[in-house]
Amino acid sequence: MELVLATDAQKAERDRVTHAAWGSPLTVEQFQQREARLRAHPWCREGMRTWLLMDGGRVLASCETLAMDSYLRGPDGAHVKGTSEGIASVFTEEALRGHGYATRLMDLVAARMEAESPAPHSLLLFSDVGAPLYRRSGYHEAPAWDWRLPAAGGLSTHAVDALLCDGDVPLMLEQMRRPDVPFFLWPSAAQVDWHLERERAYAQLLNRPRPEACGAVVGSSCVLWAMMARYDELVVLLMDAGSLEDAVALLEAARGVAHRAGLSKVVIWEEPGTLPWVARVSGAVRVARDGALPMLRPLRPGLPPATRVDFPRALWV
Template sequence: MTLANSEIVYSHADLKLIPTSNPDLIARTWTNNKQEWGKTLDIGIYHEREKVLASQEFTAKGKLQVWILVPKTFTGESSSDLDQILSAVESFERPGLIATKEGGIKEGVSVSIASVFTPAHYRGHGYASLMMKLLWKEIEKKDNVVFTFLYSDVGPTFYGRLGWAPMRSDQMVIPTTHAVQKGAATTVTLESVSDASLAKITQLDAQLLRETLKTRVESSADSTTALVAVTPEPKCIFWLHARSRFVAQHIHTLDEAGSRYQITDLGAKDTASDSFVLWFHDLLEDQLYIIRWRVDPKAKDTTAVSAALVRAAQDEARKAKLAKVVIWNPDQSLSDVLGLPIEHRESAIPSLGLTPSSPGVPVEWVMNEKYSWC
């Protein structure tokens, strides 16, 4: 190592990437990254939120793995070691699907990557790049991993050159004041999705996703493209709602009297078809995200169903005093129904790579929606 600008600069050969379950080390990563993901929050509230999120079924008992890049001399046994966390990242193992013309549909594991962060005083020395290269090697050691993905807030290039290629990153913003005219004359009966009914909807979602992949690979003349998808599961969605419910309880208020919104409806389903919408309240950013969207092509009137599901999302947003509904990577058909444009998104760019690394293999991420962001 050498000294530069009164800082220690480590040679990459002197560093290692290690997993940690040490509460003190994990808490330090939260303190470090608060400036990026908890800018408006008190440090105590931010730590409390992270503890809640780390204790969910989706994340508890090792399902969420924290990794830290540290000097090879690092032991983690002294308080001074906390200052030697050069960069940190989290990984989650989740069910995933990959489908090809030759191999059919394969059930496997997808590894999602989150919370990549390097403290400002350690930036500019390639530590984050080294960490991600080492993490890729760790992922490839695991059994049955078929792909890995993340969401980039630093553009498409940084992660792209490390193996996570940028995917489609479009969105549609639907103001709660936007009047949905098409399909309004047709009656569509919806039922609310609650905590109790979420598992049934998610099971249906996963079944329909497998059917979609099967149909597409069997009917396609393309034998080279791999279709991948993150398999829906309720515990991921409950993690998202734990996040929004924490904000509703501790931070967000609806009015000056301190009224807080109780999140009970997680989505809506058409009672006459396999059409549904699931959502997530992003209370701090004043928006309701659609996290899963499916309109059954066998529905009697797909335009009316689409319009009804959007109106249900708008109604939920208005109840929570949110200004807009946002959906990622919608089909053109929804744009046509609503009369709203699909726009390119420069942040949270979905980025994906096959494992083992397969440069040059075309990949399509099917149902690349907000759901997978958690």
Template sequence: MHLVAATEEQRVQRDTLTYSEWGKLLSLDGYAAREKRLRAHPWARSDMRTWLLCGEDGGVLASCETFRTGSFLRSDEGSLVPGDSFAIASVFTEEHLRGRGYATRLMDLLAAELERQPRAQAALLFSDVGPRLYARSGYQALPAWDWHLSPAPGDPSGPVDSLLREDGLGPALGRLRHPDVPFYFWPGPAQLDWHLERGRIYVEHLGCSLPASAGATAGASTILWGLVGRSAELTVLMLDARSTSETWALLEAARREASRSGLSRVVLWEEPSHAPFLALLKGGGAFRVARDGSLPMVRPLRPGLPPVSPLLPAPRGLWV
């Protein structure tokens, strides 16, 4: 068995096979158009590859995608060393080929390939099948809890200093504090816009509107959000919360934006830095739930990377 990078023709062929797994709400033609559109997005054009595990006869046994994303390693002196990490998505084996270890072999060969990249730091994936499969290839799971907040009536701009626009993702990211941990992932504005592109594709199927804003600021705190997929939810992509009052203001604005856009709820992925403010969310239409799928798992790709820690943040903006 060997690993190869897929051609565009092979990618289109895989789209036909993976439709049954990830084509919810769309026709086969609609799913193929979605995949083509997402691959045409600037972030995917620059940083996405599709990989095939092939047998000795050249037949495809399994496939996946990788997206390069930013990451930082803190040196012993405290300075930040930028690098490349790789988010892994769409791991797929056809039903008649399952149970033979092909997905595990794919992940092992892929890790060896990624380790050869000169700036490689770590691999990240979001498992919908629990931790066991990917643990075989050295991935370790992080905590996965969500907060669900009900929509609220009112003007989203009321409780905050400003609402953010989609074309302001770069400056907004520049406001966010980087995590004070030995190693962390950090998305760029194109990566966040890729999430919003998914919402632009799905909005016509969901009976709602695209949010008019992409986030908000309150004091020194910042939140980024969007309709990002096939559920009519306002999803928080990044949250830099610096005080209880500012956190309340940002989440209240999110609830109002969800209401204005006809969305069913706000979904916030819990991060370690949110801990001081979690009590604020209890009651009043907010509750904490164990995440259903999208379990973040991390594998180091270079010697000297710190052990995977529950304190490592994995915001929704990193998901692929």
């Protein structure tokens, strides 16, 4: 068995096969279009790789890696920028499951990453199949809770200073406060735009309008969000609220925008930075997350355990 990088033809063939897991409600052809479009996005062109576990000419399992920025505090107290690799789309065809191929793939990908120079700080993934499979390969999970707010008609966005459009993302991201912790992952503007590219792709393929905004700002507080058309929700990608009042104003704006886009709810991933505010917003309900369990495998000494790392939704791949 060997690990190889997929050719463009092999990627297209994998899209056809993985449609069974991730394609609905798109047709196979639409799913292939979605994948081709996302691969052409600047964030993917820069740091996305498709890996195949091969046995002779046969593909046994596949996955993707996406390079993202992470920051590790050095001995002088300053954060040093490095990368972490997000692992996505781990897939074994049904007839080949249960033979350890996905596990072997995860182990070979990790060994390959560890041998790269410079090696990434960490590997992360968002498991839809629970923790045990990936624990075998050295990943540890972090708790995963969501807060849900119903979309609401009739609410105005008057309490925020402005709604944001795609072009505002780089500046907003620059202004957001980053976590004051030894190690954190922080999305680039291109990584955030990749979520919006998904939104644009689904809006086009499913022939539905995009929400009128991708975030809101009030004072020095800000939120960025994206539509998940398949799940009928607006997801908060990243939020930096300086006060309860700001959090309420930003989330009310999200509820209004979700409603006007025909979505039923707003979903916020629980994080230490958002918890104190979101928990006090009236109507917010806390639920155990279904899927997307954050898991981390450190590749450097000195990295904190997964339970002490923040995983904002903007990092999801």
